Amino acid sequence: MTAKLIQGYEVVIGFETHAQLSTQSKIFSRAPTAFGAEPNTQACPVDLALPGTLPVMNKGAVERAIEFGLAVNATIAPRSIFARKNYFYPDLPKGYQISQYEIPVVQGGVVEFYLETGKGADAAREKKSVRLVRAHLEEDAGKSLHEDFVGQSGIDLNRAGTPLLEIVTEPDMRSSDEAVAYAKELHKIVTWIGICDGNMQEGSFRCDANVSVRKPGGPLGTRREIKNLNSFKFMQQAIDFEIRWQIEEIEDGRAIQQATVLFDPDTGETRAMRTKEDAADYRYFPDPDLPPLVVAPEWVERVRSEMAELPRVMAARFVRDYGLPEYDATTLTQSKAMAAYFEEAAKASGQPKLASNWIMGELSRRINAGEITIDRAPVGPDKLATLIGRINDGTISNNAARQVFDALWGGEGTEVDAIIDAQGLRQMNDAGALEKIIDEVIAANPDNVAQFKAGKDKAFNALVGQAMKASKGKANPAQVNELLKKKLG
Numbered sequence: 001m002t003a004k005l006i007q008g009y010e011v012v013i014g015f016e017t018h019a020q021l022s023t024q025s026k027i028f029s030r031a032p033t034a035f036g037a038e039p040n041t042q043a044c045p046v047d048l049a050l051p052g053t054l055p056v057m058n059k060g061a062v063e064r065a066i067e068f069g070l071a072v073n074a075t076i077a078p079r080s081i082f083a084r085k086n087y088f089y090p091d092l093p094k095g096y097q098i099s100q101y102e103i104p105v106v107q108g109g110v111v112e113f114y115l116e117t118g119k120g121a122d123a124a125r126e127k128k129s130v131r132l133v134r135a136h137l138e139e140d141a142g143k144s145l146h147e148d149f150v151g152q153s154g155i156d157l158n159r160a161g162t163p164l165l166e167i168v169t170e171p172d173m174r175s176s177d178e179a180v181a182y183a184k185e186l187h188k189i190v191t192w193i194g195i196c197d198g199n200m201q202e203g204s205f206r207c208d209a210n211v212s213v214r215k216p217g218g219p220l221g222t223r224r225e226i227k228n229l230n231s232f233k234f235m236q237q238a239i240d241f242e243i244r245w246q247i248e249e250i251e252d253g254r255a256i257q258q259a260t261v262l263f264d265p266d267t268g269e270t271r272a273m274r275t276k277e278d279a280a281d282y283r284y285f286p287d288p289d290l291p292p293l294v295v296a297p298e299w300v301e302r303v304r305s306e307m308a309e310l311p312r313v314m315a316a317r318f319v320r321d322y323g324l325p326e327y328d329a330t331t332l333t334q335s336k337a338m339a340a341y342f343e344e345a346a347k348a349s350g351q352p353k354l355a356s357n358w359i360m361g362e363l364s365r366r367i368n369a370g371e372i373t374i375d376r377a378p379v380g381p382d383k384l385a386t387l388i389g390r391i392n393d394g395t396i397s398n399n400a401a402r403q404v405f406d407a408l409w410g411g412e413g414t415e416v417d418a419i420i421d422a423q424g425l426r427q428m429n430d431a432g433a434l435e436k437i438i439d440e441v442i443a444a445n446p447d448n449v450a451q452f453k454a455g456k457d458k459a460f461n462a463l464v465g466q467a468m469k470a471s472k473g474k475a476n477p478a479q480v481n482e483l484l485k486k487k488l489g
Contacts, residue, residue: 011176011211013212017183019166021196026046029056033162047160055287062295065165068106075106078296079295080293081286081287090155091155099138111129115127130182140159176240179209183232213243224246225261259272260275261273318333332356349386358384363379396425400420438487449463467484
């Protein structure tokens with residue numbers, strides 16, 4: 001749903017996202033974090049909360065949190081603390097989760113992205129910003145297994161203790177479209193800087209959406225939290241259903257009850273899982289086994305110096321160095337692979353805007369249709385640069401270039417020039433030959449000539465079309481226009 005009033009209601013959405021950090025061991029133990037191992041083969045005594053065991057902070061997890069904070073222009077707390085979040089759950093061996101509550105390691109920050117609205121003539125792009133409240137470190141719980149048992153459940157503690165960064169937003173989003181765009185941008189950030197592999201199917205990146213509705217200008221409505229959304233498609237469906245459901249409840253005179261709900265992809269509906277708890281229900285208190293986490297300024301600066309160029313920094317460089325519009329630069333930095341492809345094609349062709357147009361247009365369309373990544377595209381940046389060069393020097397037209405691209409993509413040839421010659425696509429640039437064709441077109445179309453001289457521009461376009469047809473599409477359109485105007489005075 002787009003950001004507009006729905007039956008007189010305004011939608012308010014906030015997000016809590018759990019990003020599994022890319023460390024090889026768990027946040028407070030040396031047990032491995034690899035996905036797919038046999039149940040309970042990656043849980044050590046610390047994860048099992050056996051008597052006499054003590055947690056030890058994973059330095060790599062802290063550094064990944066610092067990287068995220070720097071990526072979103074947040075404040076890195078010089079001193080943060082861990083707390084015990086007490087609640088009963090079958091796959092939580094200790095009976096509490098170690099998390100951060102009062103003082104998180106990452107505070108504030110912002111995520112910026114473009115939101116596309118409308119279609120056709122009404123299409124528009126709007127820059128959006130979502131403020132972050134915090135990002136804090138915590139451990140994951142285990143997993144309850146139901147499908148492999150009859151009348152009972154099993155517990156797999158392999159995930160227990162896996163390091164998570166929970167990223168919490170302000171309620172700044174006003175539509176499901178905006179929420180999904182935010183989630184995609186956040187996914188891009190954490191995978192770009194390498195702190196999370198972003199695999200949503202494996203649970204490495206999972207989102208909870210807090211959804212409420214209100215009358216415009218009124219107080220915030222009662223929110224319902226949709227848990228564990230692990231695909232962008234289901235995220236949109238779940239939020240849209242929840243919005244409609246809440247509005248219908250209010251319109252029917254029923255009050256919304258704060259709750260945690262799950263989305264069922266088979267029915268396309270959300271269903272209540274439990275009444276939503278507040279912080280007081282969890283009984284937080286400082287963990288006596290873990291000292292405060294102290295992050296010295298020198299540590300932050302070292303992490304900053306070792307980080308790769310951030311997407312927003314790279315986008316700004318593309319605007320500055322290549323003269324691209326901000327939208328192009330932001331789109332091309334959606335992934336490291338796309339950014340690298342663009343830079344190679346832009347440098348080799350000397351035509352960065354043309355390279356951008358082809359990558360965002362023809363190349364992206366085919367990649368999406370084929371469900372492949374850009375680094376597996378049959379047409380590499382070197383071939384695209386050569387193709388752009390042939391357009392730029394007038395060897396082929398834009399239409400002919402698409403035919404060459406088709407051949408390259410389909411494996412009908414490997415060299416641009418060879419395909420051009422084999423298919424006879426070179427433009428006719430001989431002024432004498434073109435002039436003869438134009439003289440014949442003018443002589444054969446006296447009505448169009450008269451209409452053009454009477455001020456009707458469409459008649460000129462018709463003459464251009466006739467000249468292109470006479471040349472079997474090989475004439476250079478720019479030359480045809482120039483010669484026709486000269487001939488017609």
